Amino acid sequence: MDNAALKERILGLVPDAEYQENKQFLTFIIPPAKMYDLAVKLKNEADLAFDFLFCLTGVDMVKFLEVVYHLESTTHHHQIELKVRTEDRENGAVDTVCDIWRTAEFLEREVFDLLGIRFSNHPDLRRIFLEDGWVGHPLRKDYVDEVNIVEF
Amino acid sequence: MKEIINLPVKNVEEEEYHINMGPQHPSTHGVLRLVVSLQGEIVKSLKPHCGYIHRGIEKMCEKDTYPQIIHLTDRMDYLSAHINNHAVCMLVEKALEVEVPERVTYIRTIIDELNRIASHQLWWCSFGMDMGGLTCFFYGLRDREKILDIFEESFGSRLLHSYYTPGGLMMDIHPDFQKNVKAFIKYFRKKIKDYDDLLTGNIIMQLRTKGVGILTKEDAISYGVTGPSGRASGFACDVRKHHPYGVYDKTEFKEILGTKGDTFERYMMRMHEMLESMKIIEQLIDNIPAGDYKAKMKAVIKLPAGEYFQRVEAARGELGVYVVSDGNKSPYRMKFRSPNFSNLSVLDHISRGCKIADLVAIGGSLDYVIPDIDR
């Protein structure tokens, strides 16, 4: 499937997804509530077969928090990028995909640890790098740490 | 005495206990901590606890310029430092649409492959040591030293090179580089037979690794296990083949895939990969074109606003660099998709039901570098 067909296919699955221009990947912004259903379809439908989640990360865009999924199909070799945006900075708004792509379990823990995005239904959402009593999420733009970060 | 008599009778056979493997343990190769639930000698489950050397590289990147970030990537997977540098350099070059001289791509590819061999040699040493064969350690290090000498001669450093810069190389290669690399390949082709004699063909080693820690292809893909560990399960994940960079598309090499996905297969993958890397180097070493070693770059590198992703095949699997730029001289957000982090996530899944000794062998065959997990 070429990129144009793939774009139609995904917009067909989630009509209210927003297509974003990007040189490298087909990028879609998916409403948080639709993400899990879309993920199941992306993994399981034979013409899509996105079985390899090669990157999952988060970005703090100040106005909202963003979770970025990079997916590849090992059979068709096509790639897409999905984004889920949430304006709720404290509570879980994004569903976990770690039962679909097992690698997401650790990657989501990392995103939670460093950006504070809570994933609902995650089996073991704990901090992974920082210690349990750490206050705040360092990769957020509003994170202040006067002891460890030296401003120039 | 009464308390002892009144203790509830427990079924001792089913009772689990926990041990901490790490943060200081000989077989975790660094400060990784595994909390292992055991029943006798059998591993019931394990929980990795990482972050003992989390240095916040991604946070540091948000304050640094791109040439400075190169030096941080060395410190992630220090055994494939060149390949990490390569990822960031290519990302910057692609974003700025800079044409890199052909000489640079050739040299980068050769040095990447030398780095991969050096990394696999060190893996072989430590795998042998995990299996209890201490002699392997010295054989591997002896040969790795030759590669480090070549590196040292060309650019003065042995572990954390930072040799690549956006747009080219820090300096040109040493005039003897080609001669020395060819001498090394001739030498190592002979010495790799020692590796087979000492460890591969050993009956104890084969008994301990065959059929242990089996990872199916589906699980390998789902857990994102890439590199030699993923290919052992039949997951065709070689970035050099599927998304070529450097001059890999001009060279001939095989992407070797395993079928069983056990510890022995993962071991053999890396042994084959060393041979394939030598093949790649042999094809390129005589054809390095003359020319500049650096493209002209602006003094201050600013990436246009947008997002960029670059994938390379590091020694342990796929390294991805994801950058969100807002047009400034440092990235807005930088994420490294490190191969070891995903490879670690599968450890619990494949080591259940194994013995402690198997856990060590499986851990050795997945080949962690802890700074790459923690970043």
Next chain:
Amino acid sequence: MNFSIYDFTSFNQWIDKFLFDNLPAFWAIVVEMTIIGLVVLLFYALVGLFLVYAERKVCAFMQNRVGPNRVGPYGFFQTIADLFKLLMKELVYIKNADRLLFNIAPFIVIIASFMAIAAIPFAKGLHAIDFDIGILYVIAVSSLGVVGILLAGWSSNNKYSLIGAMRSGAQIVSYELSVGLSLITIIILAGTMQFSAIVEGQANGWFIFKGHIPAFIAFIVFLISSTAETNRGPFDLAEAESELTAGFHTEYSGIKFAFFFLAEYMNMFIVASIAATVFWGGWMPFHVGGWAGFNHIMDFIPPLVWYFGKTFFIIWIMMWIKWTFPRLRIDQLLTLEWKYLLPINLVNILIMAFIVLMGWHF
């Protein structure tokens, strides 16, 4: 008085006579025992230190290294320097450890190996005690060491130590069988359990040649199982530094650790001595039946040279094995013993008994 390096009997008798002539009988025995004790102790320490040095050099040779080369010529005094280092180190006391057992354990291990050395004949007339059940005594005493290992693992309050000790217990109990049975094969051939008689019996050919195939099988089995019994690689599961950090002696420091260390090397020396004595004729020179001239030349080489030559050759083989092979897993270790070595051994004993009955040995 003529002393000879070929026969120490007259020398011993001379000391014995001298003491009994000059002292009351009770004190003569006390002095005699003290002398023997001191000599054995000194010998024990010297051999232990030398073996540690030898292992380092052999292992360096296997690994393309130089090995110790700074302290003294060829680093010969390195182990002595290390001994001083270990003596001066702090003894760390472990919280919640069983203090009494924790302190006793290294002594049990070292006493077991110390006792075993008493029965070994180094040359004609040069042994502390010559039991008529020498082999049984050595097997019995050397297997006492496992008690110390188990206690060390149990009392350390450390799970790694406990796992190591339990592995060691399973391992030694299993391999004790093979050690015993392979020696029984030779006892059938020799017809005695007394070490001096066994050595004398090899005057016209060592047992490994006299008993041909079954004796050779017994020797191989003995070599494997005694390596396992001394907890050396590839059977060093009790220590297994890549799995259990240091196994049963994880929590020991200073001189107590040195005791375990020394006992391991001395156990290796003891099993090598037994192998040399039982299979390769001990201090008996290499004789070929009927070749009187050749045998006469061989007799000129002192028995002590023969004895140490053979023992250190076997020790060298054991070191070679250790530095070449990776480690076995616990279930493979037990499979090797119970499914392979034990049946081979039992059949081997039958064959040997048959051969002895029919008189087919040389």
